[in-house]
Amino acid sequence: MVYFALRRQNFAIVALLLLSTVQARLLLISFDGFRPDYLGNAQTPNFDQFVSEGVEAEYVVPAFITKTMPCHHTIITGLHPESHGIVGNTMYDPVLDDTFWFTTKDTEWWDNGGEPLWVTAKKQGLTTAAHFWPGGETATNGGYKPDISPPYNGSEPFRQRFDTVVEWIAERDIDFTCVYITEPDAVGHAYGPDSQEVREETEEVDDILGYLIGNLKQRKVYDTTDIIVMTDHGMVEVSRDRKIDLYDYVDPNDVERITETGAIMSILPAEDKTMKVYESLKGKHPNMSVYRKDEIPGRYHYANHRRIMPILVVCDEGWEILANFSAQSESRMDLAATHGYDNSLASMRSFFVARGPSFRTSYKAEPFDMVDVYSLMCHLLRLEPAPNNGSFANVKDILIDFTSFSPSSRSSFFASGLTSTISILILNLLA
Known part of the structure; x- marks a missing residue:
């Protein structure tokens, strides 16, 4: 043997x-x-x-x-x-x-x-x-x-x-x-x-x-x-006292659609109202950054798609922006924590x-x-x-x-690998 x-x-x-x-x-x-x-x-x-x-x-x-x-x-x-x-x-x-x-x-x-x-x-x-x-x-x-x-x-x-x-x-x-x-x-x-x-x-x-x-x-x-x-x-x-109401700054009639709220807000303004909405928000609150689509920082990699709305609001860490506080549930207003913020945080x-x-x-x-x-x-x-x-x-x-x-x-590697292994194993067995 x-x-x-x-x-x-x-x-x-x-x-x-x-x-x-x-x-x-x-x-x-x-x-x-x-x-x-x-x-x-x-x-x-x-x-x-x-x-x-x-x-x-x-x-x-x-x-x-x-x-x-x-x-x-x-x-x-x-x-x-x-x-x-x-x-x-x-x-x-x-x-x-x-x-x-x-x-x-x-x-x-x-x-x-x-x-x-x-x-x-x-x-x-x-x-x-x-x-x-x-x-x-x-x-x-x-x-x-x-x-x-x-x-x-x-x-x-x-x-x-x-x-x-x-x-x-x-x-x-x-x-x-x-x-x-x-x-x-x-x-x-x-x-x-x-x-x-x-x-x-x-x-x-x-x-x-x-x-x-x-x-x-x-x-x-x-x-x-x-x-x-x-x-x-x-x-x-997050907390109730660190929330921003969009409609404190913007006329609801100037907004056609809002698709995200909280840490960020994505806004589709009504027709011909983009600049009005933007100027109503830009620089108006110290804890939110407001961008037109062409201004969104490149590091976010978040601008070149049709589903990204014309205006993006990004809140500071721990702050939120909602649309119409009176329409929010108590549980939403008292939410303890959230996410969605700047990905470098x-x-x-x-x-x-x-x-x-x-x-x-x-x-x-x-x-x-x-x-x-x-x-x-x-x-x-x-x-x-x-x-x-x-x-x-x-x-x-x-x-x-x-x-x-x-x-x-991959294909050739696996096709030949087992054959090579068996061949070497046999050679070692007979050595």
Whole structure:
């Protein structure tokens, strides 16, 4: 049997060759409104263990505006909102002459030239699933949508959602899965980021992550799955005495439509009233900045789309602008916290942690932009990325890059890799 005994020094060679032909699955998880500092303000043993075995970014700069729909579509496409067209949680399209809401699934709203990762993956032969990810139920880019994308059900318990995701990975061998969890955003809005309720919800989210990890381990897929956990935006405290009423400055008859309120306001003036509305607001309050569309700062990447309204108001951190205080509910006036502000603010930052066979261990990464995550995920899945605004160079340091892999060589790499590995293994066995 001596001919079938591998020499010890050849184990490393064979192991590396086997690793180079095995593609890890990818699981992307978004916890809505999870500010990075929440992890330091609560007991989070599961996150702590996860980070010790993987990587953590100092922070991620989210998209502007720092709201759920734009940021999630930036994560999944690598594009700024002005490029992918999901410019708000609510928006008006003058070509469609229609308004977008959270529940909108029509293709014409989501199909704006950007390519979600599940489309990129499916075009290149991988299987995909989206569990309540914004846009995941809609066919785009010529009819592509995830292989599995159940309709949104906000009442489904979080643990049940993760049971479903683990089944997809373990039983159906899905290559890329993304899942969206609505907390701790809602608790943050209701009680504020520094509240005991948010600390308790953070610990509940940690328990949910531990539950997921336990299930993945039980199904023996934890160590063969690359897992990214991140959020879309942060959260900051607001108060009733830091609110601005639009109609204290502007005649309601001069406004045709308002599509976003709060941290920012998007205004479509009535016909021929743009300059009047602009001049009524510009410089009139010390805690808001007012821009015509052609004045919006370039760093926001928020000007070149028809769904961006002619006038944008951006409030200072902690301030809000609403239309007609008397029409607002008491709960809206007493909202404890919100988001949507300037994406350079520390309070709006996203967190990013990751673990798996492709990631380094106990590594603290420099900050990067949300648009970079798409390129990272394409690399993990051995995909040629669609055109995007991000850069893999900004995130490659978080990976164990033991091969000089090029996404464009994916097909030939995997076609030849297994054959080469078997051939070398046989040679070593006979040596």
